[in-house]
Amino acid sequence: MNAILQAQSTHKSIRQYTDKTIDDALLKQLIQCAQGAASSSFIQAYSIVQVINKENRAKIAALAGGQKWVESAAEFLIICADLTRVEQCSLEQGLGELEGNAEHFIAATTDATFMAQNLMLGAESVGLGAVFIGGIRNDPAQVAELLHLPKQVYPVFGLCLGYPDTQPDLKPRLPVDVILHKDSYDSSRCADDVKTYDAQMQAYYQSRGNNQKMSNWSEQTAAAVQKKKREHMLSFLQDQGFLKC
Structure with missing residues (x-):
């Protein structure tokens, strides 16, 4: 594998x-x-807030569920989906204000995500370590208030960057044959695919050097989605000008 493929796979x-x-x-x-990442219609609908203030970092770490690495990382960035410049273009061209269309929300969110993944990959290529912080969505209104985010902007996730002090074990991903479908989606294999992967992940959790535990992918995944519904997100996004239609 070349250097990029090696970085992606590790x-x-x-x-x-x-x-x-x-x-x-x-x-x-x-x-x-x-910023070389792909962008929907080249709208580049993202911004980054570099959080330097230590008090704000501590507050965000607490809001994110006590994630202390938000405070200890050399840099902590908030990746935002940002339609303010897009709306300015629309106003200047006489096409009016943005109306909160779902399509625009998707475009801004994917733009921000593509750029952030590029940023993480680039950081890892020069010896930095990183982790995304979805926990900022526990209370996005407070995060937005701390960062003075205007309408048409919302915090998608945080990003910790720093030089690694430890190297955790590499988690095995889902096999390619599980996620790759040819011509049409094959749902008949789902139960067997999950069962097989559960066994692989259980063996991984029991054998890794640190933080061994009795668990599998199903247990971790179900808890991640069913216990973190963040039902406040829709009203918050609508208050920020997103997902109104």
Whole structure:
């Protein structure tokens, strides 16, 4: 495999960092390179808030469920879907304000996500570690207030960056044959695919060097989606100008 494929296939979420800082020029270069990501109709509907204030970091770490690495990482970034510039273009061209269309929400969210994944991959290529922080959506209104986010902007997730202090074990992903369907979606194999992967993940959890546990993919996944519904998100997004139609 070439260097890019190797980096993609060996990604690990890093939550423990050394005290080494990230040079500001390097951070800006990583962001600039991340902007090479694909963008829906080239609208580039994203912004990044670099959270430097220690008090704000501590507040966000608490809101995210006590994720202390938000405070300890060399850099903590909030990745935002941002339609403010898009709306400005629309107003200047006489096409009016944005109306909260679901399509625009999807375009902005995917734009932000593509860029963020590029940013993470670039960071890992220069020896940095990273982890996305979805926990900021536990209370997105408070996060938005702390960051003074205007209408047409919402925080999609956070991103911790720093030099790794530890290297966790690599989690086995779903086999390609499980996620790859040819011509049409084959739902008949789902139960067997999950059962087989559960056995693989249970063996992984029991054998890894740190944080061994009795669990499997089904148990972890069901808890992740059913216990983190964040039912406040729809009203928050609508308050921010998204998903009104």
